[in-house]
Amino acid sequence: MNVPLLDLKAQYTTIKDEIVDAVSGVLESQRCIGGPKVAELEEKVAAVSNCKFAVGVSSGTDAILNSLMSLDIGSGDEVITTPFTFFATVGCIARAGAKPVFVDIDPETFNIKAELIESAVTERTKAVLPVHLFGQMADMNPIMEVANKYNLAVIEDAAQSITSTYKNRKAGSIGTVGCFSFFPSKNLGCAGDGGMIVTNDEDLHDRLKIMRNHGAHPKYYHKYVGGNFRLDPIQAAVLLVKLRHLDSWSQARRSNAAFYDEKFAGTVVKTPYINPDCVSVYNQYVIRVLKRDELITHLQDKGIGCAIYYPVPMHMQECFGYLGHKMGDFPEAEKAAKEVLAIPIYPELTDEMKAHVCEVILSFCS
Numbered sequence: 001m002n003v004p005l006l007d008l009k010a011q012y013t014t015i016k017d018e019i020v021d022a023v024s025g026v027l028e029s030q031r032c033i034g035g036p037k038v039a040e041l042e043e044k045v046a047a048v049s050n051c052k053f054a055v056g057v058s059s060g061t062d063a064i065l066n067s068l069m070s071l072d073i074g075s076g077d078e079v080i081t082t083p084f085t086f087f088a089t090v091g092c093i094a095r096a097g098a099k100p101v102f103v104d105i106d107p108e109t110f111n112i113k114a115e116l117i118e119s120a121v122t123e124r125t126k127a128v129l130p131v132h133l134f135g136q137m138a139d140m141n142p143i144m145e146v147a148n149k150y151n152l153a154v155i156e157d158a159a160q161s162i163t164s165t166y167k168n169r170k171a172g173s174i175g176t177v178g179c180f181s182f183f184p185s186k187n188l189g190c191a192g193d194g195g196m197i198v199t200n201d202e203d204l205h206d207r208l209k210i211m212r213n214h215g216a217h218p219k220y221y222h223k224y225v226g227g228n229f230r231l232d233p234i235q236a237a238v239l240l241v242k243l244r245h246l247d248s249w250s251q252a253r254r255s256n257a258a259f260y261d262e263k264f265a266g267t268v269v270k271t272p273y274i275n276p277d278c279v280s281v282y283n284q285y286v287i288r289v290l291k292r293d294e295l296i297t298h299l300q301d302k303g304i305g306c307a308i309y310y311p312v313p314m315h316m317q318e319c320f321g322y323l324g325h326k327m328g329d330f331p332e333a334e335k336a337a338k339e340v341l342a343i344p345i346y347p348e349l350t351d352e353m354k355a356h357v358c359e360v361i362l363s364f365c366s
Contacts, residue, residue, distance in 0.1 A: 003344050003353045005305030006185055010348035011249075015241055019191075022237040037233040041240055042196070048163055048243070049178065050170045051198040053205035056231030057212050060159040060181025061088040063195035064129075066229050067177045068096040070207045071153050073126045079155075080120050081129040082112040083313040084333040089131055089157050090314045098126070100323065102315050104330040108273040110134065110286070110340070113332075114142040121146065127153040132161035132171050134309070134342075135187070135253075135283040136274060140166050140174045147175075155179065159195075160283035162188050163250060167277050172198040177208075182239055187253070187281050188246050190235040252347035253282040256354060260285060260343070263358040268365050284309055285345035289365065292339050298364045299343075304357055307342045 012019065026037060038056045046054035057063045073079060075097040081089055083102040093100045103116040112130050128147055130138040137158075147154045154175030158164070161171040162180050172178020182194035199205050207224070210217045215226030257272070257280075264271050270288040274280050286309060289295055299306045313333040315325035327334060343357055 001353065001356045002303035003305060003349070003357055005307055005342065005344050006346050007348060008184060008189075011346070014348075015245065018241045019238055022241050023191075023234055026233050026237045031233055033230060033232065035233045037236040037240065038231055041231075041236040041243070044240070044243055045162075045180070045196050046198055048170070048246075049198045050173045051178070052200045053198065053202065055197045055199075055205065055208040055212060056236060057195045057197060057229040058231060059193040060179060060183060060195040061092060062212075062227070062229040063159075063179035063181070063197045064088060064092040064155065064157060065095060066208055066211050066227065067155050067179060067197055068092055068098065068127070069224075069226065070204060070211045071127065071155075071176070073098050073153070076124060077126040078122060078124040079127045079129050080117055080125060082131050082133075082333070083315040083330045084110060084310060084336055085131045085133065085157070085314060086159070086310065087314070087317070088159070089129060090317075090320065093129065094320070099124070100314070100320070101125070102325070102330055104332045105336065106139075107332045107336065109136060109138075109275060110336055111136065111138040112143075114139040114146075117143060118146045118149075121150050121152070125150065125152060127155055127176075129155045129157060130175075131157040131159075132164060134272070134286050135161050135164055135281040136272075136278050137161060137164050137166035137171055139275065139277075140169075144174060153177075159183075160186065161281060162186070163246060164281045165279045166275075173200070176201065177204065182235065187250060187283055188239060188242055190238045190242075192235055194231050194235040194239065196231070249347045250281045253285075253345055254280070256345050256347070256349055257282050257285055259351070259354050260345075260358065263355070264362075267362060269361060282345050284342040286340050286342045287361075288336070288339040289341060289361075290339070292341050295341065295361065295364050299360060302360045304360055305344055308337075308340060309342050311337055313337050
């Protein structure tokens with residue numbers, strides 16, 4: 001039995017007519033930049049995130065970059081973040097001209113270890129950029145305590161965690177801004193690239209909107225040096241359809257995770273740890289195993305999709321060599337990179353498919 005890591009066609013089949021109608025409506029209107037669909041999506045994403053404002057942008061990457069630029073973070077500044085994340089988190093800090101400063105991760109949640117952040121603060125620190133990895137929010141209360149103590153901005157990288165919660169508060173609603181990605185593989189994915197920034201700061205919201213359009217306000221009068229970070233209305237139309245289904249899809253992911261948790265209980269397979277203060281949306285279901293690379297080969301031979309998120313921590317990436325890090329600097333991130341493996345978790349999985357995945361993994365591990 002073949003079980004892909006993700007099957008977007010299975011999802012599309014269930015909402016095809018809705019998607020086609022929504023996209024056709026945008027094409028008929030020929031409102032191809034901005035417009036009511038983008039505004040409606042901003043309003044609804046802000047609402048489901050318990051935020052006052054939202055700004056649609058061209059990708060999750062540009063959500064982070066726009067946030068950094070709008071907060072005046074640049075040359076000579078430092079931003080504290082995690083080395084165990086997708087490249088965009090750290091790449092945007094560097095592109096803004098600031099210095100990424102890493103602290104290690106919690107080995108249970110894979111998120112930044114909040115207790116280590118204060119020791120990394122210097123007079124140059126301007127922000128903390130926690131990542132809500134794999135659908136689970138970071139430990140935000142101690143992060144906000146440090147941020148408030150040192151007057152630091154907090155940029156929540158919630159690319160994988162839209163509608164996840166921490167102490168009943170939504171991803172993106174606790175820090176200065178929250179950044180979402182609508183890359184097709186995300187829980188809420190569009191038909192290409194897209195992203196969103198949420199905030200409760202009205203002045204910052206206004207600047208984020210200006211910054212996404214080359215810093216112009218009004219047109220041709222450039223208050224800032226911004227970028228072309230606009231979300232197009234076709235993607236907004238697709239996302240408005242999918243947003244109606246997001247809660248049920250997230251619940252299906254949690255149900256699939258519970259299935260795996262039960263099957264792997266008492267075995268050598270280490271299942272995801274979810275902080276009792278959190279509700280995860282399981283953008284990925286990531287296990288830890290020894291002989292991870294051999295297991296990957298075994299799963300591929302059996303037609304089961306899997307992936308490593310992430311094989312090389314950011315401090316060991318060639319492009320960040322100028323930071324002067326070496327192996328051993330962040331041991332928990334390095335250990336995770338050698339042991340983690342994501343297996344299928346998408347909502348359309350059947351019990352038969354999930355059982356097959358468990359059987360193949362356990363037969364290898366035994």
